[in-house]
Amino acid sequence: MAGTDPQVEKFLQALVEELVIPVSRYEQAETSYKSLGDWFHRPESSVRNFGPAVYVQGSFRLGTAIRPINDTEEYDIDSVCELRTLTKSDLTQFDLKQLLGQEIKAYHDAKGMTKPVREGRRCWVLSYANGAQFHMDVVPALPNGVEQKLLLERAHFDPKWADSAIAITDRDVPTYRLRSDIWPRSNPKGYGEWFRSRMASILLRQKQLLVESLRRQGITASIEKLPDYRVHTPLQAAVMLLKRHRDNMFASEPDVKPISVIITTLAGHSYGEQDTIAGALYSILEGMDRYIRHDGTKYIIPNPTDPFENFADKWEREPRKAEAFFRWLEQARQDFARVARATTLQSMNEAVGVRMGTALSERAVRRVGGSSGGLLRAASAAPAGAVPTFGNAPRVPTTPKGFA
CATH class of the missing domain: 3.30.460.90 (Beta Polymerase; domain 2)
Known part of the structure; x- marks a missing residue:
């Protein structure tokens, strides 16, 4: 089934590895x-x-x-x-x-x-x-x-x-x-x-796995002393992919580029504790606009720690920013849905190469093609629920997770 091929997960992992800062x-x-x-x-x-x-x-x-x-x-x-x-x-x-x-x-x-x-x-x-x-x-x-x-x-x-x-x-x-x-x-x-709470269980599991790996190499390590930045959860990985996709899509329109805190907040709400990057990414893309409210006058994306702060406050004064966000979301859905349906690494590359960056995407292909384990460990199949449909059904705003 589309989206469940382990090679899709490996390709997404490779993209993330190319984005991860040292x-x-x-x-x-x-x-x-x-x-x-x-x-x-x-x-x-x-x-x-x-x-x-x-x-x-x-x-x-x-x-x-x-x-x-x-x-x-x-x-x-x-x-x-x-x-x-x-x-x-x-x-x-x-x-x-x-x-x-x-x-x-x-x-x-x-x-x-x-x-x-x-x-x-x-x-x-x-x-x-x-x-x-x-x-x-x-x-x-x-x-x-x-x-x-x-x-x-x-x-x-x-x-x-x-x-x-x-x-x-x-x-x-x-x-x-x-x-x-x-x-x-x-x-x-x-x-x-708040963001950490949205991925707490899988963050702990990943840190446990890394500590065990380090200990097998003779390196003393403990979960308590291991910095969070030594691992990347599927939620973090999905946010990183979406930010780079956004960066390239709006390279010539920086004044309307969707801001990172909006992408991160909506991703945090939409993430369903999937344990693969593919599962997290498609869940987020499918659901993130459900957490955007409209009161008849303006769009509202509340700060999870301060509901009085609206991260979309500029959208009312600058409607082009709202239009740009929804245009980006639709493009991201199309691009990553093509990745999920792809049957070869080259077709995955073609699906996102333009907006992820041609050089970066090609390096990811080479990383997967030359992988014999290591960072690109074999991925389990993404759950069926992760298969992207991204239909045009009307959204019914809900209360974002973490609010009263």
Whole structure:
């Protein structure tokens, strides 16, 4: 039956292996934000007494980072610096951003970094040397867990993820220079935990298998100490494939390109704990638009950790973004359905080569053709339920998983 051929799974695995960033990149990101955290805690630091905590967010936190399309692009490492003993009543957003900015600029100078520190709308940007091929966005933040939990409870939403919520700076909001309780909100740790919860059982199984493999090689390892980024679940793999497909499809239309957090959120909701990449991918493509609501005026894709935040808020003002998303989804369904129906590696390559990248897809074909095991272990057949149909039946919006 189409979609159950183990060679389809091997081809998808090979595509993912071509997208996976080296472990050294994750280690490099970890080293970079820990180094900045150490700087904030040095004796001379002006923020040392405010409990600075630096941590990564975004795709590096979720394990869905992918290689840049070409060598001229940089890895974007998104991080947060949270001053844990300060509150919104202590200073303005502007004050917080300048306070962190002074320390970040001092770090830049002390480390002999040549590219200037740049100020973004919400963050400071540290650009590393050309050979490093990455930059780090540092978002200033304050704790906001107590306020967020009260906000959600009053509205009868589940506050499960609220404890790690933060307040962040945004120079475009009216209250940026005012002492106010009204700050932009975020919760990267909570979002990361939500995403992890959608794949928790298979993540544990994969880490167990890797630990056993390492031990057989005489390498000491434990599940507790093994970083999540050492394995990739079918959910993470599917998100990576969809992000690259999106990147190439909108290479000439970057202003309407569907944003990663929308793809990741809808994928997380649609994933049904499949244990193959094919099963996960086709389940996600079949179901992800079921988690987009429309209230008669606008599209709504709520943040799983903060239902008051609508990830599709720009779609109302810029309808082209909504059109682009649904156009991309239909194209992804067509392309990966062709992969599922394909009977040869070459026909799989032809199905997605244009939008996955011809060179990348051809490398995946060679990887499968020359595989004798290793990373491309034999895949079990995808369940019958994974066979893509992608019909045009009308969608009935449902409540996304993880909401009250």
